[in-house]
Amino acid sequence: RYVVINATVALSEDYVATPEKESAIKSANEKLAKGDQKGAIDTLRLAGIGVIENQYLMPLNQTRKAVAQAQKLLKSGKYYEANLVLKGAEEGIVVDSEMLVAGN
Template identity: 55%
Template sequence: MKKKLIVTAITLLAMSSVSAIADTKPSLSPIEKTQSQDKKEYMLAKHGFDAIRDVQLARLALFRGSPDAAENLIKRAQKSLSEDNSDWDKFIKKNKKTPLQGDNYIIIDESVNVSDDFIATPEKSKAIAKANLQLKNNARKEAIESLRLIGIDVSITQYLMPLNQTRKAVDKAQQLIKEEKYYEANLALKMATDEIITDTISRDET
């Protein structure tokens, strides 16, 4: 089911704080290599995240009577979406929840939900310590399972953007703005955000 894109303050902070990876280290441990790769992937996923953010801001600018600002935001979104990088493939999600044929659904954001009664027990403290170590070593699936065994449920919701469809909607909005059809441009941008879907991952899929 389609849902509006929801971005938490924590996610915004995490996405904006990722730094570029330098290739100057002489050697990396297996954990460091994994962490470096994660940072690289977050930087790429950020292209889609930033594009949708600019689309939303462009819609606001149009309704505030600032078509020039909206056009600049759309151009920035186009730049993000047109990144000619094969690494886009790393973020393609394929399952029954990605309905558009001939398109690639890109993971542009994730949110984590935790169900916990916050009642501390020795067993829970031990399991949480184990999960912390697993998370440190990038073993997310194992950490979630460790928490599940003591009654803490963790679910991950991914936000998926149809890349080709979004590009077309943004390009159409750009053309409509040039024709001074601002209302129609806003509808085109709305199509881009409306096509984003969510997928909640079970612990067996993490």
């Protein structure tokens, strides 16, 4: 099982600004501020704007085990080893990228 710990939404690299697209972006931002991601994506799709979403996923069970192990090491005064265990957990984070809307 993975848990989303962060996500970003960005315009695709081939984006070229036009007044219509700027208006669509403003409208999409307003929808995102209200929590309407689907409405925002639909607005951008209609304007032909490519959008990329990155989700940062943490493996839940692996991270829990690493944190528990790090806590034991900290109680034993093994700070360096605890840091290495936590660093290993951090390196287990996976980035999932998805093109949500195909650009023109």
